[in-house]
Amino acid sequence: MEFVIVDIETTGGNPSQGGITEIAALVFNGNNIIERFHTLVNPERYIPNFITGLTGISQEMVEDAPKFEEIAEDLWNLLEGRTFVAHNVNFDYAFIREAFKAIGKELNLPKLCTVRLSRKAFPGLGSYGLGRICEQLAIEISHRHRAFGDAEATAILFQKIYQHQSDIIFQSLKKGKGEQFLPPHISQEKFQSLPEATGIYFFHDRHGQVIYVGKAANIKSRFKSHFSGNSEEKLALKSEIHDITWELTGSEFLAYLLEILEIKSLWPKFNRAQKYKSSQWALFQYEDSNGFIRFQVSKNNPKIQSIMEFDSHSEAWKFMMDKTTEFELCPKLTGIQKTPEACYDHQIGKCHGACCEKEKPALYNQRAKEFLACITNNKGAVLIKDKGRSTHENCALYFENGVFSAYGFISQEEYQNNNEEIVASLRIVKHIPETKYILRSFIPKIHQRNIIPI
Template sequence: MYAIVDIETTGGKYNEEGITEIAIYKFDGHTVVDQFISLINPEREIQPFVVNLTGINNQMLRNAPKFYEVAKRIVEITEDCIIVAHNAKFDYRILKTEFKRLGFGYKRKTLCTVELSKRLIPGQDSYSLGKLSRSLGIPVSDRHRASGDAQATIKLFKMLLHKDLEKFIIKDAIRIESKSQIAPNLKHIIDALPNTTGIYYIHNEEGEIIYIGKSKNIKNRISQHFTNTSPKSKKIQRQAAAVTFEKTGSELIALLKESEEIKRNKPLFNRALRRNIFSHALYSFTDEAGYLNLKLDKATDENAITTFTTKQSGKQFLFKATEAFNLCQKLTGLYPTTSNCFNYTIKTCNGACLKEEAPETYNERVRQLISKYNYANKNMLIIDHGRDIDERSIVYIKNGVFVGLGHFNLNYQITNIEVLESIITPMENNRDAQHIIQSYLRRHKNIKIISL
């Protein structure tokens, strides 16, 4: 659990500042579950430059509660939470100073979104909350007011959690929880999970990820893990101490993140999925007569049109593609013969097998197939469902290379390529990712694609 905090102060000498406004949002990594927002009477003058910056003046704070009147509420809402703030050293120092004045030792673990942003979103011109939010397409209202800045920090932190492919933020959070907080039984873990599409992470008591999976229904999938009687499931059940998850909205995003994060984190019980599992691929070559031929073969690291988990699934695709693009069975390798193919006999092949159709005409249809199922040299965005109704997911292909993925708010149009590349979580362009994207596009013909 996290407490997203933003504090406005009077300004002044170091450790002599007073709080003028505080906003705390208790955040479970997905939604805000509690909040506390209040002006505070600092019992001291506000520096003029701070009044100009925040708009908060002494008159506004005359009847506001003093810090000791809200201290109990602050302790309660941040209990067992990691404090998250933009420049956390400042906000945490101010809180500790105010509690010290009351004779109370206030201690919490902290996370700084400035430091996390530098690690997970490198290369930004500025890491101030305002400029970073603009570069990432994060809307900010009431800048330099506690609630507005805290809400922007929540959106930034959600993006950072999404970009944290190694999951060091989540693993550390689970590791520091007391064992009494970790769910004592598997049913309690299941009850806290959503019926949504996303990635799930099963952790042991040390916070280490022992299994990563994806599902269209996370709760149902974890229920299967915890009720299955296979040897592997029983081992997972014995070691499971907590389950975290990340909503993706899109199954494509979930598939890509699952593949990437298993390779990065190497969970104990994901050994079978660490290797490439796509065994066959479709290739093209030009024969001596100038016709483009298609060939289903074992997958290599060479450029393929598309890839398949089995030879049979590749053949099924080829049969459908041959019919859809009016291709020759002989030139697609489906009908080995020295004469004409079967489709020529039933007059559904134009005769490329007997060189009756001009290579140029035939090859144009083959290229249409290749273009549809292969994104080589293309610049495009694949737009799919988001985590919320006002959001969409995005997969970015640049010069035929899978660059990464992310989410964007529908109220913020992605027209600036620099903003686009900032919100994208970089991913490895390996054969598995290529297969996942190509396979998804084959199965979802109506998915939105924007060419850049």
């Protein structure tokens, strides 16, 4: 059996958009290196300055280098019928496969990752990056971050494993494609331990920091789908993940809610879709020095109790304009008009004069309180009961004014308890206005008998 130890340098991390700038490949027959291949490659695209700073490969250096299609046949003949070996193999393999695909060739080789092999052969090391592991094993790297220097070091590392613990290599090959999708720092044992159940999951980096939070009806299946494809983000996530933890919910509804709570709490670097700060607006009330109840639309502030929340400033503004007219309120006192004198509506007879002391606070506040009562009557709390983590329990979800407020798991015996008692036993969560959208999407799926007004 023969192996090809490969290392490449590229213009970036995305195989479908980046280009290869250097390739080195060493053929190992189990005893010695029997063939060497090394060349700079013209990537036919711009090399970013930070890549040049890392690798030392500049635009000028590759200007007269062969394009991939010019070296493709020689490289194909070198790879064909052999096992593809690299440190973090999915990165190198993905780039070379994409390059061959662009010229009409489909690369399909068995792969071995020296990161994964090293974790089994040399357990307990603090890091399995090429530079660090070579330092710990006294392997010299002649030119770090250059393809030939890194490939030579990887070949020495692979040879050490092959000659002293070859069973690790053959066991990995025997497992075949079933394990090849796994990130280099996630073992097959860890993958097999993942539950095929509903919940949320956390990806951790080498320091234990959460870098991604997700939800799934089947955590194990969802984990596998994360690492299919070769987008730049997937490859980056694949190289950074070192561990996965999870929390079962039983309820898909609860999984959606907990996912957004954790994202808003942890702000993981790979949760780009929901990684934004809320810019919602709210309505606040206060009493001025003359005793008038006033209203103000402004940015939502979780530290201040609001009367009502809105998705946008325009929605809040229209609401207040409509209610100012409906309850005959003063537009200056509802924040609609900004004027140091009497409001413009008073000048045309639409305002009773609270803004210019023509109306007493008691009379004006009566209408303002009617407006507040209208808002209160349209608010409410609801308890929703959904399936739990087993047949012996249910989950309880509590919403106030449409926003997720608390949750917990209740046994079949507790299910019969007074609903106020159930609510009192629940775990309170952080106020996240966006959870009201999740409620809206799930309400039609919940049986009416499980939706209980409180």
